[in-house]
């Protein structure tokens with residue numbers, strides 16, 4: 001008896017030591033990570049080095065930014081076909097490595113320009129490039145199939161890039177056999193695996209069909225394979241190198257930082273209508289020129305509801321999710337991409353895809369599946385509720401501001417949304433851990449949002465430049481000691497559990513409201529919810545799940561570190577805001593600066609041309625960057641315009657662009673004549689036409705036959 005009780009004591013003590021060890025080690029680990037980030041950053045600034053981040057891949061001895069025989073041709077195609085004025089970080093190096101027939105792994109921020117890295121070599125190289133992408137499929141009808149198979153087998157047609165889903169590679173023997181024929185004839189130029197993180201079950205979006213893509217390297221060992229993703233931790237990188245059989249690949253890692261994105265989190269009201277009021281107000285006050293945005297929701301049903309309620313408040317919005325009829329969905333997408341619809345309300349499935357540059361179709365045959373989405377124009381991304389991980393949030397919010405101009409990412413957070421997510425992800429590998437990292441991001445009212453990303457992706461810290469709510473708003477955030485309340489929570493839960501009962505987070509908070517007063521000062525309901533979440537993050541409490549026939553329920557139970565709170569070994573603090581935060585992120589003037597004078601006119605022109613050309617995306621006619629270059633240089637001749645937007649675009653749209661510039665200049669000279677009168681407009685057009693003609697520019701009034 002005595003022996004058993006002393007064994008029990010010893011076990012208890014051992015458990016305590018283990019818990020303490022675990023707890024202090026985690027704290028320590030956190031601090032060490034922070035220190036590691038700082039040291040790396042300092043080291044880099046001293047040495048001006050690229051990130052020393054090449055574990056597992058081949059040493060980067062080669063100088064990929066040197067000169068290569070294809071430099072001139074690549075420059076010509078980049079500019080005259082893609083209309084891209086210069087390379088962004090790492091693009092040229094990646095292209096050079098692929099052109100040198102090496103396998104390559106690319107980790108580049110969302111919107112960083114990964115597509116060009118394989119599309120450009122695909123255009124230069126003889127033959128067809130195969131691109132595996134999760135939401136794009138080939139062969140929508142018999143005609144497509146015939147065309148593609150002929151191109152693969154016999155080299156007929158002008159097919160240069162072929163987009164396929166991973167299922168096509170893993171399931172269609174016919175397709176693979178055609179691909180073999182293509183390779184046998186020396187016409188398979190390269191293989192690109194886009195969204196490559198889907199290969200790894202440690203990634204945030206594992207897809208079983210990606211697992212089989214390893215056969216591509218085995219089957220076509222001499223064809224360069226490039227794997228691309230926006231987010232991959234070291235573990236995921238190693239995993240996908242192994243899965244894709246590219247152990248000796250050259251690895252290019254760019255920063256995850258998106259300096260033009262303003263990140264903010266707002267407290268989400270428990271009243272659904274108030275949240276929608278707030279979202280509508282945010283959009284209507286900040287985006288008065290119908291600028292496009294995305295609202296992400298938790299479920300398909302919620303998408304439909306939120307879109308409907310936004311419409312009721314005068315916001316042009318529609319839902320978009322996987323459950324819709326393909327044609328209806330495509331229509332929504334087209335309306336949104338041509339700026340006829342301001343807001344698209346989607347689930348997480350929405351958003352993976354590529355841009356669809358029209359000019360590209362002239363040299364490449366792209367077959368695009370219904371889910372393809374345009375993301376270039378998005379100026380704001382709003383999350384109606386939190387996502388399941390930092391990776392998914394980074395990627396979804398990263399859909400904003402792909403043109404490099406200031407854009408906003410707003411997330412609505414309330415603790416009650418956590419159990420909704422946790423009951424979905426708890427069975428995934430590290431599902432809860434990933435979710436809790438995201439919750440930490442949402443709960444924090446002090447830490448720079450950008451730093452949270454840097455830490456998450458183990459990257460040296462960079463300056464936020466006030467581009468997140470926590471850095472920008474100097475409101476008072478108080479830390480209050482809530483250890484007393486934490487003890488009350490733990491004892492209440494103990495009582496509940498002793499009676500063999502269970503409580504969900506909301507039930508627990510309801511019960512706590514009664515106990516609240518006994519502790520001293522009173523916490524409000526949302527602060528109590530925040531406290532319960534805080535205790536889960538500190539492992540004082542934990543979530544447990546049980547299944548019913550219809551759903552999985554999340555309950556809150558005593559966690560491994562509860563005793564530390566009870567024995568007053570652990571202090572629990574809550575961050576409480578006392579001041580009101582500003583309701584907008586980026587200042588209005590900087591938002592509006594993109595829409596002034598000639599820029600507005602050119603923006604309208606690209607929208608007009610996009611609808612004339614049957615739904616080509618406006619940015620493929622003129623990118624925002626090109627609009628600002630055109631505005632600053634104000635070209636007067638075709639030759640001058642060519643130097644800014646390249647030959648192909650000038651050939652197609654040059655006359656109209658020069659016409660708009662001509663008119664604008666004329667109006668400016670005439671002291672901003674009122675162009676609203678038809679008569680005056682006609683005069684102005686005629687004068688500008690004359691003026692332009694003098695400068696060897698033919699102004700065509702109708703755009704119907706410009707091709």
Ligand SMILES: Nc1ncnc2c1ncn2[C@@H]1O[C@H](COP(=O)(O)OP(=O)(O)OP(=O)(O)O)[C@@H](O)[C@H]1O
Nearest residue numbers: 084086087088110111112113114115116230355376
């Ligand atoms: N060097 C460049 N200069 C200007 N614009 C560029 C450049 N490279 C690419 N872009 C443009 O940036 C946009 C985003 O490119 P892309 O779709 O390739 O991004 P991504 O890296 O694949 O992003 P995601 O991870 O979200 O898929 C495109 O519209 C593309 O035309």
Ligand SMILES: [Mg+2]
Nearest residue numbers: 114115353354
């Ligand atoms: Mg991409």
